Amino acid sequence: MISDDFDLALFVVSDITEINPEEILSTSKRMEVVEARVLLYKAMVDWGYHPAQIASKVKKEKTGIVALLDTFPERERANPVFKRLYKEINKKLTT
Numbered sequence: 904m905i906s907d908d909f910d911l912a913l914f915v916v917s918d919i920t921e922i923n924p925e926e927i928l929s930t931s932k933r934m935e936v937v938e939a940r941v942l943l944y945k946a947m948v949d950w951g952y953h954p955a956q957i958a959s960k961v962k963k964e965k966t967g968i969v970a971l972l973d974t975f976p977e978r979e980r981a982n983p984v985f986k987r988l989y990k991e992i993n994k995k996l997t998t
Contacts, residue, residue, distance in 0.1 A: 912947055916939055920988060928961060937971070938978060940971060946996055950996070954969050
């Protein structure tokens with residue numbers, strides 16, 4: 904189940920951000936890639952997945968997932984484009 908949901912969320916985030924899935928899952932520190940990663944993790948949490956489940960799927964530490972998720976409110980507040988992308992992703996994943 905998590906694999907199907909993760910694949911769908913990754914596809915939608917990639918489609919909306921126009922960043923390829925491999926790059927989203929990479930270790931890139933480019934701002935737009937990191938933001939796409941935050942959007943992906945947030946989508947999974949919104950679906951009810953725990954950061955530990957996401958960490959296992961992306962082969963990262965849970966603390967790293969939590970740290971990125973903790974940046975979500977500030978990114979949303981400071982960046983109108985980020986906020987719009989989140990709304991678009993959320994809309995596609997909930998319909």
